[in-house]
Amino acid sequence: MEHPNFWKDQDEAQKKVGRLRTLKALVDPVHELEVAVEDERVMLELAEEAQDQQVAAEVQAAAGELSKKVGRLQFRTMLSGPYDSRNAYVSIHAGAGGTEACDWVSMLMRMYSRWAENKSFDVRMIDSVPGEEAGFRSVTLHVIGPYAYGLLRAEIGVHRLVRISPFDASARRHTSFASMDAVPEFDEDIEVDIGEKDLRIDTYRSAGAGGQHVNVTDSAVRITHLPTGIVVTCQNERSQHQNKRTALKILQAKLLRLKEKEREAELAAMLGEKGEIAWGNQIRSYVLQPYTLVKDHRTGFETGNINAVLDGEIDEFIETYLKQKK
Numbered sequence: 317m318e319h320p321n322f323w324k325d326q327d328e329a330q331k332k333v334g335r336l337r338t339l340k341a342l343v344d345p346v347h348e349l350e351v352a353v354e355d356e357r358v359m360l361e362l363a364e365e366a367q368d369q370q371v372a373a374e375v376q377a378a379a380g381e382l383s384k385k386v387g388r389l390q391f392r393t394m395l396s397g398p399y400d401s402r403n404a405y406v407s408i409h410a411g412a413g414g415t416e417a418c419d420w421v422s423m424l425m426r427m428y429s430r431w432a433e434n435k436s437f438d439v440r441m442i443d444s445v446p447g448e449e450a451g452f453r454s455v456t457l458h459v460i461g462p463y464a465y466g467l468l469r470a471e472i473g474v475h476r477l478v479r480i481s482p483f484d485a486s487a488r489r490h491t492s493f494a495s496m497d498a499v500p501e502f503d504e505d506i507e508v509d510i511g512e513k514d515l516r517i518d519t520y521r522s523a524g525a526g527g528q529h530v531n532v533t534d535s536a537v538r539i540t541h542l543p544t545g546i547v548v549t550c551q552n553e554r555s556q557h558q559n560k561r562t563a564l565k566i567l568q569a570k571l572l573r574l575k576e577k578e579r580e581a582e583l584a585a586m587l588g589e590k591g592e593i594a595w596g597n598q599i600r601s602y603v604l605q606p607y608t609l610v611k612d613h614r615t616g617f618e619t620g621n622i623n624a625v626l627d628g629e630i631d632e633f634i635e636t637y638l639k640q641k642k
Contacts, residue, residue, distance in 0.1 A: 340462075341462035352385065356379065403461065404458075412491075412492070418451035421447075421451050427625070428468075428628070430627050437461030458501070458562075465501070470637040476602065477602045510568065514541060515541060519537055522535050546571070548566045604622060
């Protein structure tokens with residue numbers, strides 16, 4: 317990176333920077349733990365020699381913190397899948413619930429964005445379809461950070477919200493559903509053969525912000541994979557070429573995962589574990605009325621602090637699920 321020509325090829329430079337971040341995320345915690353353990357060993361020896369109860373208490377407290385760090389490091393070893401270390405594309409779709417479901421999509425988008433930002437990940441909106449009255453019918457995010465996919469794959473499924481509807485004049489309680497899907501980002505190393513004859517590529521005018529030409533030129537791209545019916549759209553890049561390139565990357569990742577699902581005989585239609593986006597298929601429920609509770613139906617883990625969860629504090633849900641699955 318210190319070479320004067322490093323940034324001449326921007327794409328290649330970004331790949332190397334991303335690779336460095338992934339490696340540092342793997343190595344740095346080990347080095348930090350080694351230093352911390354050695355420091356505590358010295359403190360323990362001092363406490364034993366001086367018979368100092370205060371220092372001994374400090375060592376004991378520090379040992380508890382070290383134990384937590386070891387736990388986090390052990391958890392990281394669970395993210396050992398072939399694509400876990402990669403960035404992720406996250407898609408959120410409204411299900412049953414009408415306007416409420418569209419608003420629920422925007423709430424989930426904020427939750428995952430806040431979660432990513434708290435981890436110093438980059439988040440970019442790739443595509444969005446606004447709802448008729450509020451929120452989004454669907455939204456696609458690009459989450460860039462070490463092990464983004466490995467963590468977010470724990471969130472794939474249907475999410476259920478119960479609350480007093482802000483869109484109901486009678487202030488009745490409503491139940492809304494939205495599905496979350498995640499696929500890893502691939503570069504040129506992906507091995508998925510896509511024939512041109514299998515693709516239908518449509519262009520149209522972008523509906524959102526994105527530059528002075530966004531509503532003038534047909535820069536947005538929709539790619540349909542005819543054999544499977546998978547549809548991918550992208551409209552938030554700067555040009556039609558960039559939108560097409562991003563859409564193809566997402567399509568490749570979805571096709572690869574579809575092949576894996578078919579091999580495992582889990583499902584042949586890219587629904588993963590989600591099933592229908594409606595009652596009875598949810599992986600997690602978020603209840604705001606008549607009480608406050610967030611419960612994961614796969615693990616049984618729950619918390620009453622729903623505001624913290626909607627602000628992105630979902631690590632305990634992710635870790636509990638991945639540990640149980642492992």
